Amino acid sequence: MKYTAVKGMHDLLPPATAQWVFIESTMREIFGRYGFAEIRTPIVEKMPLFVRSVGQTTDLVEKEMYTFIDQGEEALTLRPEGTAPVVRAYVEHSVHQKDPLAKYYYFGPMFRRERPQKGRYRQFHQIGVELLGAAHPFADAEAIVMLVDFLKTVGLRDVRLEVNSIGCRKCRPRYNADLQHFLQSVAGQLCEDCRRRMVKNPQRVFDCKETRCQQALTDAPTIQDFWCEECSEHFTGVCNALDAQGVQYWINHRIARGLDYYMRTAFEVVTHIQGAQNAICGGGRYDGLVEDLGGPDTAGVGFAIGVERLLMLLEAQEQALPIATAPPIYFALLGEGARRAALPMLAQLRAQRKVVEWDYDGRSLKSQMKRADRLNASHVVIIGDDELGKEEAMVRDMATKEQIAVPFTQLVTHLQGKADAA
Numbered sequence: 150m151k152y153t154a155v156k157g158m159h160d161l162l163p164p165a166t167a168q169w170v171f172i173e174s175t176m177r178e179i180f181g182r183y184g185f186a187e188i189r190t191p192i193v194e195k196m197p198l199f200v201r202s203v204g205q206t207t208d209l210v211e212k213e214m215y216t217f218i219d220q221g222e223e224a225l226t227l228r229p230e231g232t233a234p235v236v237r238a239y240v241e242h243s244v245h246q247k248d249p250l251a252k253y254y255y256f257g258p259m260f261r262r263e264r265p266q267k268g269r270y271r272q273f274h275q276i277g278v279e280l281l282g283a284a285h286p287f288a289d290a291e292a293i294v295m296l297v298d299f300l301k302t303v304g305l306r307d308v309r310l311e312v313n314s315i316g317c318r319k320c321r322p323r324y325n326a327d328l329q330h331f332l333q334s335v336a337g338q339l340c341e342d343c344r345r346r347m348v349k350n351p352q353r354v355f356d357c358k359e360t361r362c363q364q365a366l367t368d369a370p371t372i373q374d375f376w377c378e379e380c381s382e383h384f385t386g387v388c389n390a391l392d393a394q395g396v397q398y399w400i401n402h403r404i405a406r407g408l409d410y411y412m413r414t415a416f417e418v419v420t421h422i423q424g425a426q427n428a429i430c431g432g433g434r435y436d437g438l439v440e441d442l443g444g445p446d447t448a449g450v451g452f453a454i455g456v457e458r459l460l461m462l463l464e465a466q467e468q469a470l471p472i473a474t475a476p477p478i479y480f481a482l483l484g485e486g487a488r489r490a491a492l493p494m495l496a497q498l499r500a501q502r503k504v505v506e507w508d509y510d511g512r513s514l515k516s517q518m519k520r521a522d523r524l525n526a527s528h529v530v531i532i533g534d535d536e537l538g539k540e541e542a543m544v545r546d547m548a549t550k551e552q553i554a555v556p557f558t559q560l561v562t563h564l565q566g567k568a569d570a571a
């Protein structure tokens with residue numbers, strides 16, 4: 150029996166984990182500056198939470214959820230996204246009673262049973278943000294400004310921020326009816342998927358990548374002609390606030406979003422490098438969701454970034470990401486006696502926040518030196534029988550290749566100033 154990871158789910162090994170740590174710590178630093186704090190919710194939720202919030206007829210709920218019956222009692226789902234769990238927690242803990250504004254971010258795995266391909270996985274990770282309790286367009290703009298700040302800080306270039314308003318419960322039905330009417334007139338040119346979307350969720354046809362569908366949609370009505378006054382004002386407010394903060398964006402009235410809880414502002418960060426999987430980030434406003442999930446009437450806006458897609462893009466543009474640890478001091482120890490003598494020195498150096506590496510099993514000097522090279526060691530401390538007898542070590546500076554003898558008693562002090570590995 151060969152044991153392998155589940156299809157579409159991936160292991161993450163060093164040194165790649167270092168890039169994730171960098172992304173995660175940048176997230177904490179940037180989002181912290183805007184007054185957001187981390188929230189952690191369980192990976193498993195009760196299934197009806199997603200059916201109610203994401204929507205019964207969405208692709209996500211219809212075919213992509215990992216749901217199981219827990220001991221024959223209750224349907225549980227591996228979370229496919231983070232907004233519904235965060236809102237559930239917000240309502241469950243009556244957060245609104247303590248503070249009218251709640252500003253959260255999260256980092257974690259999400260699960261969707263999609264057809265795996267490059268940039269699309271069954272377990273993937275999101276960096277998400279939810280800003281609850283603010284209905285003003287300044288809140289939408291602040292979320293977007295923070296997103297752009299983060300993407301710039303990690304070094305992402307050549308992406309487009311596209312912004313739209315998908316209307317509200319008042320004005321969208323009129324638009325959907327008009328769009329449906331149009332789609333019926335071109336139904337013969339649409340793919341099977343789009344013909345299905347046309348009935349259930351007509352705005353989703355704009356996401357279709359088929360050329361023939363794109364061509365058929367050239368003259369399709371777009372949402373801005375149907376906005377009610379409030380939606381129109383809100384959108385102008387968001388754009389003005391973005392302009393005032395120097396954010397570059399494109400207005401794309403065809404952004405639809407695949408989850409039902411959205412209203413008004415919808416935005417995406419897209420790239421053209423990856424072909425079909427071109428969305429790095431998606432987000433928008435979801436006033437009404439808190440109430441739908443049993444809470445008070447509360448506004449909400451947020452976004453989520455796909456971490457795998459972000460890293461893939463950074464790699465494609467050859468963005469150098471930091472490595473996790475500083476170069477170590479490597480102890481090449483020959484014989485049991487040398488290893489024993491080195492133990493207190495290892496402890497003292499580590500107590501001084503130096504990164505120290507050694508070999509537990511005492512392989513040959515050659516293989517230990519090879520490992521020191523591979524680990525990019527700044528210094529190698531060599532202790533063999535001779536050195537042990539004289540109670541001194543040979544210290545080799547790997548950059549200059551200089552090697553000097555240092556008494557055991559002075560070794561820690563000697564290395565203190567040298568290798569700055571903290």
Ligand code: HAM
Nearest residue numbers: 230232268269270273428429430431432451452453455
């Ligand atoms: P979403 O557009 O479904 O939105 O997902 C956000 C991002 O997650 C996508 O833009 C993409 O980068 C990444 N993503 C989605 N599915 C996959 C997959 N199968 N493999 C790899 N990456 C993927 C949401 O999830 C909303 N909860 C965002 C939000 C937060 N809206 C308001 N607040």
